[in-house]
Amino acid sequence: MWRGVAAHSPLLLRALPPPPPPTLLLVPTTNTTTTTTSLAPLLRASSPAPPRLRRVAAAAAAMHDGAAAALVMGGAYSLVLAFDKLSERHIVEQSLSRKIVHVLSGILFMSSWPFFSSSAAARYFAAIVPLLNCIRLLTHGLRLFTNEALIKSVTREGKPEELLRGPLYYVIVLLFCVLVFWRDSPVGVVSLSMMSGGDGFADIVGRRYGAIKLPYNRKKSWVGSISMFLSGFVFSIGMLFYFSCFGYICLDWERAIWKVALVSFAATLVESLPISDVLDDNISVPLASMLTAFLVFGSSPHVV
Ligand SMILES: Nc1ccn([C@@H]2O[C@H](COP(=O)(O)OP(=O)(O)OP(=O)(O)O)[C@@H](O)[C@H]2O)c(=O)n1
Ligand SMILES: C/C(=C\CO)CCC[C@H](C)CCC[C@H](C)CCCC(C)C
Numbered sequence: 121m122w123r124g125v126a127a128h129s130p131l132l133l134r135a136l137p138p139p140p141p142p143t144l145l146l147v148p149t150t151n152t153t154t155t156t157t158s159l160a161p162l163l164r165a166s167s168p169a170p171p172r173l174r175r176v177a178a179a180a181a182a183m184h185d186g187a188a189a190a191l192v193m194g195g196a197y198s199l200v201l202a203f204d205k206l207s208e209r210h211i212v213e214q215s216l217s218r219k220i221v222h223v224l225s226g227i228l229f230m231s232s233w234p235f236f237s238s239s240a241a242a243r244y245f246a247a248i249v250p251l252l253n254c255i256r257l258l259t260h261g262l263r264l265f266t267n268e269a270l271i272k273s274v275t276r277e278g279k280p281e282e283l284l285r286g287p288l289y290y291v292i293v294l295l296f297c298v299l300v301f302w303r304d305s306p307v308g309v310v311s312l313s314m315m316s317g318g319d320g321f322a323d324i325v326g327r328r329y330g331a332i333k334l335p336y337n338r339k340k341s342w343v344g345s346i347s348m349f350l351s352g353f354v355f356s357i358g359m360l361f362y363f364s365c366f367g368y369i370c371l372d373w374e375r376a377i378w379k380v381a382l383v384s385f386a387a388t389l390v391e392s393l394p395i396s397d398v399l400d401d402n403i404s405v406p407l408a409s410m411l412t413a414f415l416v417f418g419s420s421p422h423v424v
Pocket of ligand 2: 192193195196199200218219221222224225226228229232249250253273274275286287290291294402
């Protein structure tokens, strides 16, 4: 009985013990414009598991998520170290190295989310990674500690205080999205794709090929903005497809493509404005993306 009631409230459902293997009934639903197949899981009502079994399940999930967080944290350190070595050996120039770290950090962090457990606490374990990186950037930016690899791979001019701006804002946005949106909301996925993939490529391409500047912002170019729109769109669709493959997000793709294009346009427009001196791109781009994505996708997770 409880499970039947809880089925209408994902949060309540998560609080109950994990259900027995659900009987999934593939229910193809058609409508005038597209055919979308929605998985309509029919959970058989079951009595709650005994307390001891719930404690064992919770402990197992915590160990699973703790290990996943440790692995992702190791990945974060390795990414920074790898690109420090590549730029140190002049295999990759420092400005390019920084932007590749910018692109990969967000995309790879999101890509790790399906490997956390289905526990309601999983997002908090995943949040440990950006939280520890916030602390790392703060302590190194305030010169409490020194790490040349970190400074060289994520700063423009090699000054520790630079860690307290773009990189810190970037990681705070990762922390916000993993806690507030997590893996079952397109809003967070699209916003992080725009911040990491979109803004990253705007810089990578615009810095090299952006000769024709925007009329209202001589620091930005048409090529850079077009690159932001296209890469933000591609990364967003790619990450939405990735999470839909794991069953976390179910989309009507014909409508979703137009929604993502609108979010990408809004984020690109905001990024092109001459406001970087007042508001860092790592704040304005995800903020514009979240607001637009919230308007077009709505607040309901899972099915949009
Ligand atoms: N729409 C855009 C965005 C960026 N750029 C190019 O990329 C450089 C850096 O872009 P920006 O997004 O401002 O990066 P910042 O975060 O400000 O710089 P950094 O990442 O190095 O701090 C710009 O000076 C410009 O040459 C561009 O041509 N067009
Ligand atoms: C250079 C950056 C922003 C400036 O525009 C990015 C800074 C990245 C942080 C130093 C490291 C962030 C790591 C992520 C929280 C986790 C990544 C995990 C993944 C598996 C590599």
